[in-house]
Amino acid sequence: xxxxxxxxxxxxxxxxxxxxxxxxxxxxxxxxxxxxxxxxxxxxxxxxxxxxxxxxxxxxxxxxxxxxxxxxxxxxxxxxxxxxxxxxxxxxxxxxxxxxxxxxxxxxxxxxxxxxxxxxxxxxxxxxxxxxxxxxxxxxxxxxxxxxxxxxxxxxxxxxxxxxxxxxxxxxxxxxxxxxxxxxxxxxxxxxxxxxxxxxxxxxxxxxxxxxxxxxxxxxxxxxxxxxxxxxxxxxxxxxxxxxxxxxxxxxxxxxxxxxxxxxxxxxxxxxxxxxxxxxxxxxxxxxxxxxxxxxxxxxxxxxxxxxxxxxxxxxxxxxxxxxxxxxxxxxxxxxxxxxxxxxxxxxxxxxxxxxxxxxxxxxxxxxxxxxxxxxxx
Amino acid sequence: xxxxxxxxxxxxxxxxxxxxxxxxxxxxxxxxxxxxxxxxxxxxxxxxxxxxxxxxxxxxxxxxxxxxxxxxxxxxxxxxxxxxxxxxxxxxxxxxxxxxxxxxxxxxxxxxxxxxxxxxxxxxxxxxxxxxxxxxxxxxxxxxxxxxxxxxxxxxxxxxxxxxxxxxxxxxxxxxxxxxxxxxxxx
Numbered sequence: 047x048x049x050x051x052x053x054x055x056x057x058x059x060x061x062x063x064x065x066x067x068x069x070x071x072x073x074x075x076x077x078x079x080x081x082x083x084x085x086x087x088x089x090x091x092x093x094x095x096x097x098x099x100x101x102x103x104x105x106x107x108x109x110x111x112x113x114x115x116x117x118x119x120x121x122x123x124x125x126x127x128x129x130x131x132x133x134x135x136x137x138x139x140x141x142x143x144x145x146x147x148x149x150x151x152x153x154x155x156x157x158x159x160x161x162x163x164x165x166x167x168x169x170x171x172x173x174x175x176x177x178x179x180x181x182x183x184x185x186x187x188x189x190x191x192x193x194x195x196x197x198x199x200x201x202x203x204x205x206x207x208x209x210x211x212x213x214x215x216x217x218x219x220x221x222x223x224x225x226x227x228x229x230x231x232x233x234x235x236x237x238x239x240x241x242x243x244x245x246x247x248x249x250x251x252x253x254x255x256x257x258x259x260x261x262x263x264x265x266x267x268x269x270x271x272x273x274x275x276x277x278x279x280x281x282x283x284x285x286x287x288x289x290x291x292x293x294x295x296x297x298x299x300x301x302x303x304x305x306x307x308x309x310x311x312x313x314x315x316x317x318x319x320x321x322x323x324x325x326x327x328x329x330x331x332x333x334x335x336x337x338x339x340x341x342x343x344x345x346x347x348x349x350x351x352x353x354x355x356x357x358x359x360x361x362x363x364x365x366x367x368x369x370x371x372x373x374x375x376x377x378x379x380x381x382x383x384x385x386x387x388x389x390x391x392x393x394x395x396x397x398x399x400x401x402x403x404x405x406x407x408x409x410x411x412x413x414x415x416x417x418x419x420x421x422x423x424x
Numbered sequence: 425x426x427x428x429x430x431x432x433x434x435x436x437x438x439x440x441x442x443x444x445x446x447x448x449x450x451x452x453x454x455x456x457x458x459x460x461x462x463x464x465x466x467x468x469x470x471x472x473x474x475x476x477x478x479x480x481x482x483x484x485x486x487x488x489x490x491x492x493x494x495x496x497x498x499x500x501x502x503x504x505x506x507x508x509x510x511x512x513x514x515x516x517x518x519x520x521x522x523x524x525x526x527x528x529x530x531x532x533x534x535x536x537x538x539x540x541x542x543x544x545x546x547x548x549x550x551x552x553x554x555x556x557x558x559x560x561x562x563x564x565x566x567x568x569x570x571x572x573x574x575x576x577x578x579x580x581x582x583x584x585x586x587x588x589x590x591x592x593x594x595x596x597x598x599x600x601x602x603x604x605x606x607x608x609x610x611x
Binding site: 052053054220223224225226227332335336338339342411413415 | 460461488
C-alpha cells in the first residue's frame with residue numbers, strides 16, 4: 047500500500063505546493079486558463095501561513111506587485127498564460143535590470159492572442175527568451191511531470207534568490223491540468239536558498255556593488271534601514287541612474303554573465319535511453335512524455351534512439367547538446383510549435399549533425415504515433 | 425504489464441471528473457501508477473463531458489488516451505460522441521436509457537439503470553457517478569472494493585459518506601445481479 051506522502055495531484059496544484067515549500071509568501075495575479083488553479087490554491091493557502099494573495103486588476107499590475115513584494119523581502123510569484131505573459135514582459139525586464147528575485151509561471155496555451163484558451167501549446171519558448179526588450183539573459187524551466195512541477199518550482203525560487211533575477215516556469219496545459227502520483231518531499235530535507243542580506247552598516251551599503259567572491263549584490267528588504275534606490279534605468283553601484291557608457295557596458299554585461307557563466311549550476315536535463323543511441327529526439331514539457339513512449343516503441347523495432355530532455359530551457363544546455371550532436375547521426379526536435387527551440391538546437395548542433403523538426407499547432411498534444419511516423423518517414 | 429484506459433463520459437454536473445479522480449486515487453492506494461485528465465472547454469458546459477484515467481503498473485509516459493478499454497456513458501449525447509473511441513473487445517457501461525444504435529460488434533455491453541437507481545432508489549441524481557464507479561469496479565476488478573470505498577470516503581463531503589457508500593454498493597449490485605440472472609450481453 048502507498049504511504050501517506052503519496053498523493054494524486056494536479057500540475058497546477060504541485061506548483062503551489064512547491065512554491066510554499068520554497069517559501070513563497072506573496073502571490074499577485076489575474077486568473078487565466080489554464081493557470082487559474084495556481085491562483086485559486088494560492089488564495090486559499092497563503093493566508094493560512096501568514097502570506098498574502100492579491101488578485102490585481104491586470105497582469106502588468108500583478109508582476110509589478112510581485113516585484114514590490116520581493117523588494118520588501120518576500121518570496122513572490124505570479125502565474126498566467128500566453129495573453130498575460132505578453133503583458134508581464136515589461137515587468138520581467140524591470141526585474142532583470144533592478145535584480146529583483148521573482149517567479150513567473152506561464153501555463154502555455156494556444157496563441158497568438160486569445161488563441162485556444164483550453165488547449166496546450168509550447169508557443170512561448172522564444173517569448174520566454176526574448177519577450178522583454180533589451181540585451182539580457184533569462185532562466186526558464188520546463189517541467190514534464192507533476193512531481194517535476196513541484197521540484198522545478200522550488201528550484202525556480204532558489205535560482206531567483208541566488209541570481210537575483212526573474213525565473214520563468216514554462217508549463218503547458220497538459221502538465222498543468224493532469225493529475226498523477228506525487229511523492230511529497232520532506233520539506234526539512236529540501237535545500238532552500240535565501241537572498242544574501244547585507245552585513246555592512248547602512249552607511250557603507252552600496253546596493254548594486256558586487257562583493258568579491260559574490261555573484262550578485264547583497265539585498266536588504268525595503269524598510270530594514272538601508273537606503274535603496276530602485277530603477278529600471280541603467281544605474282551605478284549606488285543605484286542611481288547614469289548615462290555613463292562604461293557603467294552601462296559593465297552593468298548589462300554583468301547581468302548577462304551572472305547567468306551565462308554559471309551554466310553548470312543552472313542547467314538541468316534528463317537523458318533517456320541515450321547511452322547506445324545513434325539518433326536522438328530533443329523534446330521538453332508534455333511533448334517529452336510522448337517522445338518517451340515513441341522511443342520505447344521505436345526501440346522495439348530495433349532503432350537505437352533516445353531522448354535528450356532539457357529541463358532548463360533557457361539558458362540552453364549548449365555543452366550537452368554539442369556533445370550529443372557529435373555522437374548521433376540525427377537530432378529531431380519535437381515541439382508544440384512550428385520550430386522555435388529547433389532554431390536554438392540547430393544553432394548549436396547543426397554544424398555537427400543533421401537536425402530535423404516536427405511540430406504542431408492544432409491544440410492537441412503530439413502523439414507517440416505522430417512522432418514514430420515522422421522518425422520513420424524521414 | 426497492466427495498462428488500462430478508462431473514459432468516463434456524460435454531461436457537465438454529473439460528477440464524472442470527481443469519479444475519475446476517485447478511481448485514480450483508489451488505484452494510487454494500491455501502489456499503481458495513474459494519470460487522470462479531463463476535457464476543458466465549451467463542451468464541458470452542458471454538452472458531452474469526459475474524464476480520463478490511465479491505470480498502469482509502470483510509469484505512464486504519454487498521458488492521453490486515444491482508444492479506451494472501458495467506456496462509461498451516462499447520456500445519449502456522450503454515447504454517440506465517444507462510442508467509436510472504444511477498443512475492439514472493450515467494455516461499454518451505459519445507462520439503460522441510452523439507445524445503442526451504433527455499430528457495437530465486438531464490444532462487451534453492460535446496459536444498466538444507473539440514473540434511475542440514483543434518483544428513484546437512492547433518491548438523488550447526484551450519486552449517479554458513485555453508482556457508475558461501483559459498476560466499473562464490479563465489471564473490471566481494476567481496484568479492490570475497499571480501496572474504492574476508501575477513496576470515495578476521503579473525497580465526498582462530510583455527512584454524505586453513508587449515502588455514497590450505498591450508491592457504490594448499488595452500482596456493484598447492478599452488475600452482480602445481472603451476472604446471476606443473465607449472460608453477459610455481448611453483441
